[in-house]
Amino acid sequence: MLHHQPRTGGAGSMLSNIWIFFLIALTKGQLAADAFSTTVPLLLPSETGSFVGATQCASLNPNLNHRPVIGILSHPGDGASGRIQNSTNASYIAASYVKFVEAAGARVIPLIYNEPKEILSDKLNLVDGVIFTGGSAKTGPYFEVAKSIFKIILRKxxxxxxxxxxxxxxxxxxxxxxxxxxxxxxxxxxxxxxxxTLQFAKNSDINGTVFQRFPPDLLRRLSTECLVVQNHMYGISPGKFIKNKSLSGFFKILTTSVDQDSKVYVSTVQANKYPVAAVQWHPEKNAFEWGLSMTPHSEAAIQVTQHVANFFVGQARKSMNRPPAQKVLENLIYNHSPTYSGKAGTGFDEVYIFT
Known part of the structure; x- marks a missing residue:
């Protein structure tokens, strides 16, 4: 009589082995978890006094204005030589200036250069700082309005x-x-x-200037890499600047630059006694304009935009001005819509046009 030996290694045996391995792994995992929980207790912030402070936010500095508003002076025309709006009363603000301000945590009220003087005066009482933009108008009503605003800035x-x-x-x-x-x-x-590039004046002190927030490496790169864009036909040489006692007494020269004919001109100045900075270059274009082929858009160039915007708006936060909130809302640039002008090859991607 033949006796059959019991078979081994069948499906039932394999399932048994899998369960054994699973139970061993589960046990080891539980032991590891128990060991971890013994040595590193995981507690919510509310369960231990040592973390309570982390859930409490410090109160805002009451001496700073945490809702700053910047006035931007509009420029005659439509920014496109009449191709978008050819009204003689038209003026515009390139949207890049607005974005520049917003990126640093402020809002914008347009200062429309040819609106009635009383309206312009009221708007200046709603803002905490002003930007004079690029453009070409150096005479006539525009110059006179800019001049009157400059006097108000100094007076404030x-x-x-x-x-x-x-x-x-x-x-x-x-x-x-x-x-x-x-x-x-x-x-x-x-x-x-x-x-x-921007070549820094010898022994120039950058404290209290647009370069104050720049890290040392970026300051160095400004003088060795082309991180800013120039777009002008006029300027002033260092010699002529220094020779004029009114200019050299009011401003200190921070940087110079060289044009395409190797002529040196003053490219950044800072007032000695006022929070007034003037730059011949365009800090707003690096991050927000694509119409000029030579505008740098590298990461370092974008940092230039951000640091200048943060410094300027940081100064505006020191303003003691606290206008009625509703009055500000009624005058914000959000009451206007930008026009896409990039396809027309105007040099600006978007403009706000006022008529």
């Missing part, structure tokens, strides 16, 4: 309130003319659509 600061001005490109030129009291002081330079 003299009265003890912090009221900053950032004058960009044309703004630099206008302020140079105003402070020097010489409307013919500017010289011709060849710096249209040019990426450039």
């Amino acid at each position: 600061n003299d009265a003890g309130d912090t009221f900053p001005l950032l004058a960009i490109c044309l703004g630099f030129e206008l302020v140079t003319m105003m402070v020097s009291k010489d409307n013919d002081i500017l010289e011709k330079f060849n710096a249209r659509n040019q990426a450039s």
Whole structure:
């Protein structure tokens, strides 16, 4: 008689082995978890006094304005040589200036240069700082309005309130003319659509200037890499700047740059006694404009935009101005819509047009 030996290694045996392995792994995992829980207790912040402070936010500094508003002066025209709006009353603000301000945590009220003086005056009482933009208008009503706003800016600061001005490109030129009291002081330079470096003046102190927040490496790269864009035909040489006592007494030179004909001009100045900075270059374009082929868009170039915007808006936060909130809302640039102009090859991607 043949006796059959019991079979081994069948499906039942395999399932048994799998269960054994699973139970061993589960037991080891539980032991490891028990060991971890013994040595590293996981507690919610509310379960231990040592973490309570982390859930409490410090109160905001009451001496700072945490809802700053910046006034941007509009420029005559539509920013596109009449291709978008050819009304003689039209003025515009490139949207890049608005985005520049918003990126640093502030809002914008447009200061429309040809609106009634009383409206413009009311708007200046709603804002905590002003930007003079780039452009080409150096004469007529526009210059006179910019001049009157500049006087108000100085008067507000003299009265003890912090009221900053950032004058960009044309703004630099206008302020140079105003402070020097010489409307013919500017010289011709060849710096249209040019990426450039910034050469710092010897022993220049950057505290309290647009460069204050720049890390050392970025400051170094500004002088060795083309991280800013110039787009102007006028400027002032260092020699002529220093020779004019009104200019050299009011401003200190921070940087110079070289145009495409190797001529040196002043590219950044800071007022000695006022929160007034003027830059011949365009800090707003690196992050927000694509119309000029030479505008740098590298990570370092974007940091230049961010640091300048943060410094300027940081100064505006020191303003003691606390206007009625509803009045601010009624005048914000959000009451207007930007126009896409990039396809028309205007040099601006978007503009706000006022008529």
